[in-house]
Amino acid sequence: MSLFRGSGVAIVTPFNADESVNFEKLGELIDWQIEESTDALIICGTTGEAATMDDAEHMETIRFAVEKVGGRIPVIAGTGSNNTKHAIEMSKFAESVGVDGLLVVTPYYNKGTRSGLLKHYEAIADSVETPIIVYNVPGRTGVNILPETVAELAKHPNIQGVKEASGNISQVVEIARLVPDDFYIYSGNDDMVVPLLSVKGDGVISVVANIAPKDTHDMVMKFHEGDLKGACELQLKMKALIDALFKEVNPIPVKTALNLMGREVGGFRLPLCQMSEGPLANLKEQMRLYGLL
Numbered sequence: 001m002s003l004f005r006g007s008g009v010a011i012v013t014p015f016n017a018d019e020s021v022n023f024e025k026l027g028e029l030i031d032w033q034i035e036e037s038t039d040a041l042i043i044c045g046t047t048g049e050a051a052t053m054d055d056a057e058h059m060e061t062i063r064f065a066v067e068k069v070g071g072r073i074p075v076i077a078g079t080g081s082n083n084t085k086h087a088i089e090m091s092k093f094a095e096s097v098g099v100d101g102l103l104v105v106t107p108y109y110n111k112g113t114r115s116g117l118l119k120h121y122e123a124i125a126d127s128v129e130t131p132i133i134v135y136n137v138p139g140r141t142g143v144n145i146l147p148e149t150v151a152e153l154a155k156h157p158n159i160q161g162v163k164e165a166s167g168n169i170s171q172v173v174e175i176a177r178l179v180p181d182d183f184y185i186y187s188g189n190d191d192m193v194v195p196l197l198s199v200k201g202d203g204v205i206s207v208v209a210n211i212a213p214k215d216t217h218d219m220v221m222k223f224h225e226g227d228l229k230g231a232c233e234l235q236l237k238m239k240a241l242i243d244a245l246f247k248e249v250n251p252i253p254v255k256t257a258l259n260l261m262g263r264e265v266g267g268f269r270l271p272l273c274q275m276s277e278g279p280l281a282n283l284k285e286q287m288r289l290y291g292l293l
Helices: 023-035 055-069 084-096 114-127 147-153 169-178 190-197 213-224 228-245 252-260 277-290
Strands: 006-010 040-043 075-078 101-105 132-136 159-164 184-187 203-206
Touching: 006 213, 023 055, 040 055, 055 075, 055 084, 084 101, 084 114, 101 114, 101 159, 114 132, 114 147, 132 147, 147 169, 159 169, 169 184, 169 190, 184 190, 190 203, 190 213, 190 228, 203 213, 213 228, 228 252, 228 277, 252 277
Parallel strands: 006 040, 006 203, 040 075, 075 101, 101 132, 132 159, 159 184, 184 203
Antiparallel strands: none
């Protein structure tokens, strides 16, 4: 199975009361996402709280997702690290259990120069045969991959896409100009999916898809099918809800929203914690206006 066009959900990781992974709930979420037409599952990403998982549960969660999906849609596993050796180990494991793609975030904290970033990604890509999506999210990592660097990485046969979460549409346009036509470009920002699609974009790796999966899928597919008006209407319809999901650090609001919807995904691992009163009130209001409550 290749990479995807459409809406890929950056799925949350449900926790039990003791903060262990709630695999039963995760399975329910996966089935619901597929029923709602989600096009790909991204497991153990930022929204999945992978940063607070140890290796054993990270691996088990990836394995579970692959087995639960059972080939119905592509499974993309988050395997990035600021330690290249560790990223290689995680990527090899994910490949061994049958994932369809790897989402590899830029090295955070120690960052790396342009040369270091190239060597980092090329070392990971050389170690596996599974397609890699470069994940650029400078607001989290403190480093921005420039379009020229993405274009250089795109020359590697295993580096087949980018998740662009810089929020800079000019940067996305330049990436689209420089990379080959068969290089996948995904929005990492739910509020700019349609603009990205207009410049050779393929889809979104989405947070809002956790609570509005069908609309997120429909927004992308309407665009690809030529219904630009319909796609724009859905983008604008979701804007206030998307804003509410980012009033506090992701995934705090989206897990809160799922709990409000009765999905019972549990709490968070520190340093993430419960929402404060103002953002919570706004989230509830936007969910009510959207018809989710």
